[in-house]
Amino acid sequence: MTSHLHALCFDANDPQGLARFWAGVLGWEMVDDPHDGIALLPSDDTGFRIRFLPTQEEKTGQNQMHFDLTSTSLDDQQEVVARALGLGGRHIDIGQGPDADHVVLADPEGNEFCVIPPGNKFLADCGFVGALACDGSQEVGYFWSRALGWPLVWDQDEETAIRSPHGGPKVTWGGPPLAPKTGKYRLHFDLAPPADGDQQAEVDRLVSLGATRVDIGQGEVSWVVMADPDGHEFCVLTPR
Numbered sequence: 001m002t003s004h005l006h007a008l009c010f011d012a013n014d015p016q017g018l019a020r021f022w023a024g025v026l027g028w029e030m031v032d033d034p035h036d037g038i039a040l041l042p043s044d045d046t047g048f049r050i051r052f053l054p055t056q057e058e059k060t061g062q063n064q065m066h067f068d069l070t071s072t073s074l075d076d077q078q079e080v081v082a083r084a085l086g087l088g089g090r091h092i093d094i095g096q097g098p099d100a101d102h103v104v105l106a107d108p109e110g111n112e113f114c115v116i117p118p119g120n121k122f123l124a125d126c127g128f129v130g131a132l133a134c135d136g137s138q139e140v141g142y143f144w145s146r147a148l149g150w151p152l153v154w155d156q157d158e159e160t161a162i163r164s165p166h167g168g169p170k171v172t173w174g175g176p177p178l179a180p181k182t183g184k185y186r187l188h189f190d191l192a193p194p195a196d197g198d199q200q201a202e203v204d205r206l207v208s209l210g211a212t213r214v215d216i217g218q219g220e221v222s223w224v225v226m227a228d229p230d231g232h233e234f235c236v237l238t239p240r
Contacts, residue, residue, distance in 0.1 A: 002149040003202055005164075006192035006237060007039065007051045008132065011184075013109060015052035017088075021107050022050060024087045025069075025080075026128065044127045047168040051190065059110045062094060062179065064232060065187050067113040068102075070123050070130040080115050081105065111186070122154075122170075129169045131161075136173035140230040143210050144171065147191070147228075181231050184216050189234040190223075197239045199224065206236070 012018040019038045023030050028040040028050070037053040071077035081103050085091075088108040096104050103115040116123060116130060123130035134140075141160025145152050150171075154161035158175030193202040203213070203224050210229040218225050224236040 001194045001197060002147065002205075003191035003193050003197075003236065005048045005148055005189060007049045007190040009051040009053055009188050009190055009235075010109075010111065011055040011057065011186045012037075012052045013055060013058070015054050018107060018109055018111075019050075019052045021084075021087045021089070022052075025084050025089075044129070045167045046127065046129050047164050047166060057184075059186055061182055063111055063187055064136070064179065064185050065132055065134040066111070067129055068123065068131040068133050069113060069115050070120065070126060070128055071115060071118050073118050077103065077115055077117050084115070126169055127167075131170045131172050134171065134173050134232075135179050136160075136175075136228075136230050136232065137178060138173070138175055139210070140228050140232070141173040143229050146209050147206055147211075178230065185233055188232070190237055191234060192237045193239045195239055199236060199238050203236055 010018060015038050019030050019040060023040055026040065028043050031039050031041055033039040033051055037051050040050045042049065069080060071080055084105050089105045092104055092106045092112065094104055094112060101117045104112065105115065106112050138158045138160050141152070141162065145162045148162070150162040150164050152160060153163045153170060154172070159173065161170045161172040163170045193199055203226065206226060211226045214225050214227045214233060216225055216233060222238050225233060226236060227233050
């Protein structure tokens with residue numbers, strides 16, 4: 001059996017404040033996290049939690065992944081934007097141009113996200129969290145499909161997307177050109193082996209798929225830090 005996607009983790013200078021922002025935007029419940037952070041539990045079919053982990057490092061550069069939030073009407077899109085702004089978000093320009101119909105925002109720590117207009121066919125059957133859009137190669141899309149056991153739902157022009165068989169958001173990779181990696185990413189996945197699984201066996205399986213073990217200064221911890229074929233860090237937790 002494969003690991004499941006347990007969490008999307010944000011490094012945060014103010015974990016409580018950032019969690020409150022995203023709880024307000026998404027309508028998810030805040031809970032204490034067992035590893036010195038705070039988490040949000042999904043209120044829909046998203047299938048993974050969001051964890052906010054403390055860091056002293058400031059954000060530099062654009063994140064390698066961001067949420068695409070959907071809307072049901074233009075009024076709904078405007079309401080989502082207004083809610084995010086009221087919670088401390090802000091408009092940002094990442095080169096989307098004046099004719100873009102999606103709205104690009106940043107949370108209080110500068111993490112980018114988009115609010116997509118109604119009628120987007122690619123996200124038509126997804127919930128409010130329509131996609132987690134990632135910078136990445138076709139190869140890394142194939143890797144994550146095999147790593148999670150999620151089927152490919154898009155594979156064209158070096159762009160790939162996967163989705164859990166149980167629904168929830170799509171995870172997409174935009175293909176080349178890839179942004180240069182300048183340091184540890186601010187967002188990463190936590191994978192959890194099956195409860196009756198073996199962490200080392202899962203690490204070995206992921207290595208066989210193209211992952212590598214990496215040292216980011218984590219020291220003696222119970223989880224294993226790895227990187228996918230594009231160098232994006234992720235963690236393999238101990239079975240629960």
